[in-house]
Amino acid sequence: MMKSKLKYLENSIPKFVVTPTFLIMIIFVYGFIMWNFVLSLTNSKLLPMYNFVGFKQYIELFGSSKWWLALENLFIFSSLFIASCIAIGLLLAIFIDQKIRFEGVFRTIYLYPMALSFIATGTIWQWMLNPGLGLQKFVVEMGFKNFTFDWLVDTKMAIYTIVIAAVWQSTGFVMILLLAGLRGINGEVINAAKIDGASMPKIYWKIIIPQLRPVFFSSIIILLHIAIKTFDLVVVMTKGGPGYSTILPSIFMYQYSFSRNKLAYGASSAMIMLLFVMIFVVPYLYNELRKR
Amino acid sequence: MDVIIKEKNSNKISRILIYLVLSIFAIYFLLPVFVMIITSLKDINEIKNGNILSMPQHFTIQPWIDAWQNARIGASAHGIKPYFINSIMITVPAVLISSIIGSFNGYVFAKWKFKGSDLFFAFLLFGCFIPFQVILLPMSQTLGKLGLSQSVFGLIFVHIVYGISFTSLFFRNFYVSIPTELINAAKIDGAGFFRIFFKILLPVSLPIFMVCIIWQMTQIWNDFLFGVTFSDVSTQPVTVALNNLVNSTSSVKRYNIDMAAALIAVAPTLIAYIVSGKYFVKGLMAGAVK
Amino acid sequence: MKSLSIKNLHKKYDQTEVLRGIDISLESGEFLVLVGPSGCGKSTLLSCIAGLEEITSGSIKLGEKDITHASPKDRELAMVFQSYALYPNMTVRQNIEFGLKISKYSKEEIENRIQSAASMLQIKELLNRKPAQLSGGQRQRIAIARSISREPSIYLFDEPLSNLDAELRVRMRAEIKKLHKKVKKTIVYVTHDQIEAMTLADKIAIMHNGTIQQFDTPINVYNNPCNLFTAGFIGSPSMNFIDVKIQKNGNKYFINLKNEIQEDNFLYLDASYEYLEKYLNKEVIAGIRPEHMQNGFRSLEISHELQDLKANISFSEYTGADAFLFLKLNDTDVIARVSSDDLKADGENIALKVWTKKILFFDKKTENRIR
Incomplete structure (x- = not known):
């Protein structure tokens, strides 16, 4: 009897060990998501109050042109960001995979921006793109008197400067993922295609790239996740401006929650952000875990 | 014969093309930091009169000194130093604790599965993907109630809580690759849960600890959202201070100091990347839910 | 212990x-x-x-x-x-x-x-x-x-x-x-x-x-x-399984293994097989190990237990000491393990000896041994 009790304890050790994590997840992830949802149903201003108003905040949210602008910007930003990262990352990965010399050096150069914070990245690019002192001035002084590159302060173009900086920071990561994918492809298939007389571009287009589908898929999910979370980069480069021209849902949420005393409104926008992430991530995770 | 020469030539051209493209992109990736470095070594007049790509004429390290200890950030004029120290105080414990917790979790998820552990793992994994905006408001309430708001401890706590998902994932994936027979052999030898972990697994875990520590360090050191939300002037991490410096509206813009401060702020993660690039890359890949 | x-x-x-x-x-x-x-x-x-x-x-x-x-x-x-x-x-x-x-x-x-x-x-x-x-x-x-x-x-x-x-x-x-x-x-x-x-x-x-x-x-x-x-798991090559019909001539049971050109090979079973009575005129599975179909058994003591089998070699595999002959009996592919001393070419006819005492029978439905 004693012995079986001891054994029961022994068998429970693994459960005990993960229990703190379990509780942390229940409270600080799932509980807080619920709490945030509850807040979004109230009329809280500066402090949380639990006077429920139903989905009023959501209705107001989707009636706000500023929120729609934030969504539009997110759409522009994330699609350009993802497309550029993948296109450049794929190009670099394929070229690096051609048994070139100094591969390590190139890889290191392409990847290092990943180590920098978005705040630092934004600082750099804000400086580079500064119309008065940056690249524009440089080109003008080279003799191109009419050259203008003032996207950073142009309400129509400012969002693209964010894309430039974000692509600079994240492309190396995609390149590394794709390179690993390329290296994992069975060389015999490529030899077989060569013997069949296929040209290298054709081999890449028809045989290699299709095999990288899972890597593209993972990359897209991760980049999308980065895009939806993007906050620091915009704060440091444009603060959402000029005007509201570079506002993103993350900025919107922060402004309303912490500086404009519309806490419930901010909470509702956060819920929509979560919803976006879930639409893409849940099927992805389901698929990944089922494979195991 | 002709065909071979032709092929050789076209091969040569394509090789040159490859190096050309790779070099152009190398410049694209290097240029901003190059500009940053040379700007940080110029005085402010030279910046205003020269252009961003010109080399410094009057080489000076004064901007670095100013950025480190004299620059005005918010109300105080002690440079970026106190915030750099804050970041160290936050990053070191948060990285270590979240890695240790992750190693135990990973060990359980890989080698001591129980009923429901896979489901639990899936829910844990989802924690990697939530946009943190969704927990920002409840967390600031909670930290307030716990008396931890605007404290270093509060930030450490937050980073641990939302880092565990990643660290557990890293360790699980690593321990899965260790043969279960090894665990079974140790069980038959009479070793229990902890002895197996400490005597058999931990001695071979150095690579994954490196990966995990570097990943967590990059995440926490570079964090801005938690820093700006849960800290005040005295506990702000370096990212928040840098933003305040760069975007200060009060004084005259001193770009050389901004650049020096930015370089100081990225130094730890950049050095970690250069010193242990292999582990950094592995961390990125493991973070990609392999 | x-x-x-x-x-x-x-x-x-x-x-x-x-x-x-x-x-x-x-x-x-x-x-x-x-x-x-x-x-x-x-x-x-x-x-x-x-x-x-x-x-x-x-x-x-x-x-x-x-x-x-x-x-x-x-x-x-x-x-x-x-x-x-x-x-x-x-x-x-x-x-x-x-x-x-x-x-x-x-x-x-x-x-x-x-x-x-x-x-x-x-x-x-x-x-x-x-x-x-x-x-x-x-x-x-x-x-x-x-x-x-x-x-x-x-x-x-x-x-x-x-x-x-x-x-x-x-x-x-x-x-x-x-x-x-x-x-x-x-x-x-x-x-x-x-x-x-x-x-x-x-x-x-x-x-x-x-x-x-x-x-x-x-x-x-x-x-x-x-x-x-x-029966199929132990032994290499595996035991041959051939569908046969149990027949009786006087008090002796026999089976027939037709070769490729539909020639009859009647194999008579000794008294120890009387348990086959229940299966008389029914189809069963006969199990014959490859090594029990040979071109010449060394031991003379069992010569009275051997019976002739005429077959046609589809093809053969030479392994050194032995050779595997691939034959067709009752429309089933069958392997015989023979001494490689005097090998015959593919397509030729061959006269083998079957050690009938070693033949086993299995019920078609239950797949259990009949005994």
Whole structure:
């Protein structure tokens, strides 16, 4: 009897060990998501109050042109960001995979921006793109008197400067993922295609790239996740401006929650952000875990 | 014969093309930091009169000194130093604790599965993907109630809580690759849960600890959202201070100091990347839910 | 030295039942081999005996002691794994010590055991090396030495030779056999290799779909398989299975094996086959091992038990000492294992001898042996 009790304890050790994590997840992830949802149903201003108003905040949210602008910007930003990262990352990965010399050096150069914070990245690019002192001035002084590159302060173009900086920071990561994918492809298939007389571009287009589908898929999910979370980069480069021209849902949420005393409104926008992430991530995770 | 020469030539051209493209992109990736470095070594007049790509004429390290200890950030004029120290105080414990917790979790998820552990793992994994905006408001309430708001401890706590998902994932994936027979052999030898972990697994875990520590360090050191939300002037991490410096509206813009401060702020993660690039890359890949 | 007795053991994972009612009773000191195709449950059964898997129902007894729910370390057993499972961060000595230290033996006792295990397996000069520095064969020796040092009541081997190359496998097989003779302990050994099973075992348990099909000595398993599965599993090339009709001429049963050109080959069966009465004029499966269809048996004593078989060679495989002839009998592909001395060309006719006394019969529906 004693012995079986001891054994029961022994068998429970693994459960005990993960229990703190379990509780942390229940409270600080799932509980807080619920709490945030509850807040979004109230009329809280500066402090949380639990006077429920139903989905009023959501209705107001989707009636706000500023929120729609934030969504539009997110759409522009994330699609350009993802497309550029993948296109450049794929190009670099394929070229690096051609048994070139100094591969390590190139890889290191392409990847290092990943180590920098978005705040630092934004600082750099804000400086580079500064119309008065940056690249524009440089080109003008080279003799191109009419050259203008003032996207950073142009309400129509400012969002693209964010894309430039974000692509600079994240492309190396995609390149590394794709390179690993390329290296994992069975060389015999490529030899077989060569013997069949296929040209290298054709081999890449028809045989290699299709095999990288899972890597593209993972990359897209991760980049999308980065895009939806993007906050620091915009704060440091444009603060959402000029005007509201570079506002993103993350900025919107922060402004309303912490500086404009519309806490419930901010909470509702956060819920929509979560919803976006879930639409893409849940099927992805389901698929990944089922494979195991 | 002709065909071979032709092929050789076209091969040569394509090789040159490859190096050309790779070099152009190398410049694209290097240029901003190059500009940053040379700007940080110029005085402010030279910046205003020269252009961003010109080399410094009057080489000076004064901007670095100013950025480190004299620059005005918010109300105080002690440079970026106190915030750099804050970041160290936050990053070191948060990285270590979240890695240790992750190693135990990973060990359980890989080698001591129980009923429901896979489901639990899936829910844990989802924690990697939530946009943190969704927990920002409840967390600031909670930290307030716990008396931890605007404290270093509060930030450490937050980073641990939302880092565990990643660290557990890293360790699980690593321990899965260790043969279960090894665990079974140790069980038959009479070793229990902890002895197996400490005597058999931990001695071979150095690579994954490196990966995990570097990943967590990059995440926490570079964090801005938690820093700006849960800290005040005295506990702000370096990212928040840098933003305040760069975007200060009060004084005259001193770009050389901004650049020096930015370089100081990225130094730890950049050095970690250069010193242990292999582990950094592995961390990125493991973070990609392999 | 203890006996092992397993009663009605069941093991379920979620919905699927991987072991369904295993009964084994093994005398102390006996060498049991669990053999079967992959997925038959043999490794799971071994894990259950080791205590690495909880069983769903049933009981396991070691000697007089019920160990059904004991934890692995309390079962007085040692195990040798397929991948050897040597702790990579420890030297050979530390590998052997690990379990002994946990069991809190005295320093001298541990040293004695290390020395005696090391000398028995001739690994003394390897004691300070790490596993990564050793060859596959050496690792195997260390793994065995580690288990011997525990002086267990029962040894478990989980496909220990499958990672070795062919030559080394044969050598280690002989060594394990010698070792068993020396230590005289009960052994349960899992393999998918029937040669290993036949050469090592005192008892063989042939497993299939989570059940033991036959639990018997190697000789009986070969000569008296109890059903179609065990008959087909043991023996290489496998036993030929041919559909035949039981017929009777006077008081003698006979079958007919038509060759490729529909020539009759009537084979008469002796009095020992009278149990076929129930199957008279019915279709059954005849099992004939390839080695029982030859071009000339050496032993004259059995010449009266041999009958002629005319067949046509579709093609043949020359293996050195023997040749395999591929024939067609009753529209079924059949292999005969003949001496390669006077080989005939493909397509030629050949006159073979069949050792009719060795023919086995199986029920078409139940697939059980008719006897």
